[in-house]
Amino acid sequence: MNKYYLMLAMASTFSYATPQYIDLKEDTLLDGQLDTSYTLSSSELLRMQSDFIFKSDNEVSKGQYQHNDNVIEFTSTSGDTKKHYLGKRVVDGLYQGTWYSNTLESGDFELAVQSNTGIQGQSCDDVKIKDPSSQSGIQTIELSVDGTPTATNVYCNMDIDQGGWTLVNTREKNGRESHARTLELTDPIVQKNHYLAAATWQALKTNATQIMITDGNNDNYVVFDFSQLDTANCQVLVDDLVNTPVFHSEPGCTYKGSDYTYLSNPSNGTYFTTVSIYNLDFKPSSRNGNYGTLSSGKMFYSPLNIQIYVR
Known part of the structure; x- marks a missing residue:
């Protein structure tokens, strides 16, 4: 399915979802901490109950909050590359964890939820x-x-x-x-x-x-x-x-x-x-x-x- 139509189909499911602004930082070295050479992508996350979707750059991500929002898990797709993320809540609105891809790459990530303010960044x-x-x-x-x-x-x-x-x-x-x-x-x-x-x-x-x-x-x-x-x-x-x-x-x-x-x-x-x-x-x-x-x-x-x- 064309990615554009895929997003439309996914978005229609979340037509009544609550928008949140997020920053996703990730590196390419799996060592348990976010390195200074991380990349940052920002987007609007649409959430309905425990499910959510968001799109950043050319990637589409879909996932879930689990265990009373203490765990976050999602998969990001860009072309033929798929990356799986699994993280835990550090403080409210901040998750840290690791990711792996079907191309055998891996790294650490940090996802920060910025509520509904739309303020650009946490630093x-x-x-x-x-x-x-x-x-x-x-x-x-x-x-x-x-x-x-x-x-x-x-x-x-x-x-x-x-x-x-x-x-x-x-x-x-x-x-x-x-x-x-x-x-x-x-x-x-x-x-x-x-x-x-x-x-x-x-x-x-x-x-x-x-x-x-x-x-x-x-x-x-x-x-x-x-x-x-x-x-x-x-x-x-x-x-x-x-x-x-x-x-x-x-x-x-x-x-x-x-x-x-x-x-x-x-x-x-x-x-x-x-x-x-x-x-x-x-x-x-x-x-x-x-x-x-x-x-x-x-x-x-x-x-x-x-x-x-x-x-």
Whole structure:
């Protein structure tokens, strides 16, 4: 049957279905986590009871929610290629799992349901992928905060390292005592010492794979992968950005000698903005400018202000 008529036939069955907007991210490496090289497709999902269909690019997908919406299963067809997806609910509106194809390919996927708002994306990275011409500034994204789809204004940096960075924290040197929690962080110039509430940070952290620190100059930045920060033996990436350090790796965890890598020093407020890289077994994935690689690979930089982003 012609695909056009197939869609018409399927759509007629769902003529009274409730539309939802979804983002489907998938990679081609089956390792249990979504890689940074994932592809993103967005579409409107039509659902009736537990059944649903959606069409993205040249693919048609049909599937079901199962076990009180805790499991999602669907098959996507594009020409002669069929891909089968099976995932579980992580939080309301967010599913993660694996896919396999009849061409013996496989990978991981993440499907995010954006309710009925139609807001484009759950991060600045989503916005940039959908519209490569997007400029740095305020964007509205939809996050699942404490299980509730929530429209949130965020500041996006679309310039550094291909853009797509969502601002989560700003810090001033010696600013530890005046560090303030805020529901929305949209102006890195005015909000120089603010951090997002823990629930919002957790929602962004769930969808991200990298963290970036910059001093506000797009030429000065350093990037760490979450997969590496998960191995930090002293402090993995924090669950609440009020905390110091944000991450810390060091044999002995003493902040002494020259074998540590950390963001912010808890024992000295002067170093609230410091990135120190002395543990050469715990180096960033990317760095530039004042955070750049010296001949030794080591680096200590404590500017007046920093901005912390995730992607």
